[in-house]
Amino acid sequence: xxxxxxxxxxxxxxxxxxxxxxxxxxxxxxxxxxxxxxxxxxxxxxxxxxxxxxxxxxxxxxxxxxxxxxxxxxxxxxxxxxxxxxxxxxxxxxxxxxxxxxxxxxxxxxxxxxxxxxxxxxxxxxxxxxxxxxxxxxxxxxxxxxxxxxxxxxxxxxxxxxxxxxxxxxxxxxxxxxxxxxxxxxxxxxxxxxxxxxxxxxxxxxxxxxxxxxxxxxxxxxxxxxxxxxxxxxxxxxxxxxxxxxxxxxxxxxxxxxxxxxxx
Amino acid sequence: xxxxxxxxxxxxxxxxxxxxxxxxxxxxxxxxxxxxxxxxxxxxxxxxxxxxxxxxxxxxxxxxxxxxxxxxxxxxxxxxxxxxxxxxxxxxxxxxxxxxxxxxxxxxxxxxxxxxxxxxxxxxxxxxxxxxxxxxxxxxxxxxxxxxxxxxxxxxxxxxxxxxxxxxxxxxxxxxxxxxxxxxxxxxxxxxxxxxxxxxxxxxxxxxxxxxxxxxxxxxxxxxxxxxxxxxxxxxxxxxxxxxxxxxxxxxxxxxxxxxxxxxxxxxxxxxxxxxxxxxxxxxxxxxx
Numbered sequence: 173x174x175x176x177x178x179x180x181x182x183x184x185x186x187x188x189x190x191x192x193x194x195x196x197x198x199x200x201x202x203x204x205x206x207x208x209x210x211x212x213x214x215x216x217x218x219x220x221x222x223x224x225x226x227x228x229x230x231x232x233x234x235x236x237x238x239x240x241x242x243x244x245x246x247x248x249x250x251x252x253x254x255x256x257x258x259x260x261x262x263x264x265x266x267x268x269x270x271x272x273x274x275x276x277x278x279x280x281x282x283x284x285x286x287x288x289x290x291x292x293x294x295x296x297x298x299x300x301x302x303x304x305x306x307x308x309x310x311x312x313x314x315x316x317x318x319x320x321x322x323x324x325x326x327x328x329x330x331x332x333x334x335x336x337x338x339x340x341x342x343x344x345x346x347x348x349x350x351x352x353x354x355x356x357x358x359x360x361x362x363x364x365x366x367x368x369x370x371x372x373x374x375x376x377x378x379x380x381x382x383x384x385x386x387x388x389x390x391x392x393x394x395x396x397x398x399x400x401x402x403x404x405x406x407x408x409x410x411x412x413x414x415x416x417x418x419x420x421x422x423x424x425x426x427x428x429x430x431x432x433x434x435x436x
Numbered sequence: 437x438x439x440x441x442x443x444x445x446x447x448x449x450x451x452x453x454x455x456x457x458x459x460x461x462x463x464x465x466x467x468x469x470x471x472x473x474x475x476x477x478x479x480x481x482x483x484x485x486x487x488x489x490x491x492x493x494x495x496x497x498x499x500x501x502x503x504x505x506x507x508x509x510x511x512x513x514x515x516x517x518x519x520x521x522x523x524x525x526x527x528x529x530x531x532x533x534x535x536x537x538x539x540x541x542x543x544x545x546x547x548x549x550x551x552x553x554x555x556x557x558x559x560x561x562x563x564x565x566x567x568x569x570x571x572x573x574x575x576x577x578x579x580x581x582x583x584x585x586x587x588x589x590x591x592x593x594x595x596x597x598x599x600x601x602x603x604x605x606x607x608x609x610x611x612x613x614x615x616x617x618x619x620x621x622x623x624x625x626x627x628x629x630x631x632x633x634x635x636x637x638x639x640x641x642x643x644x645x646x647x648x649x650x651x652x653x654x655x656x657x658x659x660x661x662x663x664x665x666x667x668x669x670x671x672x673x674x675x676x677x678x679x680x681x682x683x684x685x686x687x688x689x690x691x692x693x694x695x696x697x698x699x700x701x702x703x704x705x706x707x708x709x710x711x712x713x714x715x716x717x718x719x720x721x722x723x724x725x
Contacts, residue, residue, distance in 0.1 A: 309560045310560070311561065312558070313557070315553060316557035320534065320553075323534065328558075368543070372544055372587065372588070373546060
């Protein structure tokens with residue numbers, strides 16, 4: 173139980189922080205495709221008896237590079253979709269070859285935070301620290317490129333974009349075992365979307381996004397523990413509630429400091 | 437021969453005494469040609485921009501204005517020709533305000549955050565907050581008349597307000613050259629005039645070269661020291677009264693055009709017939725030497 177709290181908290185903090193840029197860059201589809209594609213890696217790892225995190229890591233990095241490099245020319249959403257279906261196809265193959273298919277598949281899709289073991293804490297902690305360091309390094313370039321991409325050369329935009337995709341891949345690798353590939357979305361999108369409704373300051377919005385993700389995950393684990401309903405349900409439901417509540421608050425308080433009267 | 441710009445503005449006293457000499461060449465383009473596949477986007481374009489001057493880059497859509505700006509910024513390598521900024525190869529000291537774009541109104545970025553990114557937004561890591569930095573941003577916002585909406589989300593500002601913030605973003609790194617791509621498009625007449633006057637003041641007071649691209653030159657006529665007129669990738673350069681003439685523009689376009697002046701405005705229209713002089717696309721430079 174303590175393991176679950178630690179690992180889930182790390183996943184929430186990093187997922188919320190990285191989610192800040194996922195929402196800002198309009199990269200929700202990428203944040204959906206990389207975790208879902210990485211499912212194949214986990215399935216493959218189960219098949220050959222390797223560690224789940226290694227399988228997730230290899231496939232999410234591969235997916236990130238595929239999206240970044242294929243998307244250089246032409247449409248990003250098409251490159252993302254093609255990368256996703258290729259990886260999902262591999263996942264179907266690995267699952268069909270594996271004996272314990274449905275049980276393993278379920279926990280990968282929806283997570284099994286309450287079943288997390290002590291030996292997952294160290295790799296998760298290492299990935300969390302690494303992700304936050306990378307996020308700190310990319311802070312200014314990501315912010316600038318997300319708002320004013322016209323100012324940068326194509327080569328620089330590509331480098332920053334690839335670094336961002338790899339950051340999503342790292343976050344995926346550490347978060348999938350907690351909430352599963354389908355529900356990782358709720359940690360990377362809902363808290364960030366809620367936070368930006370409440371503040372106009374980028375640094376505060378990022379911290380708030382992590383905080384909302386943390387509260388969501390803690391609440392979900394507690395509720396799941398008492399009701400015996402799946403954690404995933406509560407993560408999704410609480411995420412949606414946080415989003416709705418923050419937007420309602422922003423509307424009534426006219427959101428954030430300074431002048432907000434706009435043509436919104 | 438006097439090189440004094442004919443300006444309708446009266447505040448010519450520079451506030452900041454920069455070490456630059458008046459009229460120093462900041463940007464020089466020579467024989468710049470850009471070919472993309474079989475298409476020639478720019479054809480032997482050459483001109484000079486000087487500190488303290490405001491230049492209009494005039495041309496219709498597709499004439500090559502944005503391509504020319506991207507070449508000057510170093511974002512696009514010309515097929516032939518050279519671009520020199522401050523006597524060196526294309527460097528960092530170029531401020532740029534891109535063409536009007538839509539910003540997400542919910543973007544959690546305030547006007548002052550965007551201006552601060554103009555100082556060092558390309559660097560890795562998080563900027564160390566300091567009072568000096570905050571004051572520098574506040575001074576810049578004040579200088580462009582954006583202090584009143586410094587804390588508003590950039591995506592919720594009006595077009596004219598956004599232009600001011602973007603100008604502050606581009607200026608805060610003290611560039612010697614400021615490029616603006618169609619800053620007046622989508623602005624109402626009043627905002628457009630205010631932005632133009634702000635830019636003219638910046639050029640003179642900060643002794644930097646300002647180049648504004650526009651498909652319509654009338655808003656710029658009162659303040660423009662020089663014009664670079666683009667048509668089909670070719671350029672005619674010089675003072676407005678030397679370039680915006682029927683004979684010069686007819687040669688540039690390769691067919692007869694008329695320049696009509698009425699009520700202080702200029703209209704360039706296609707002329708009757710096709711009796712233009714034989715075209716010599718190159719060396720259209722009307723600039724006095």
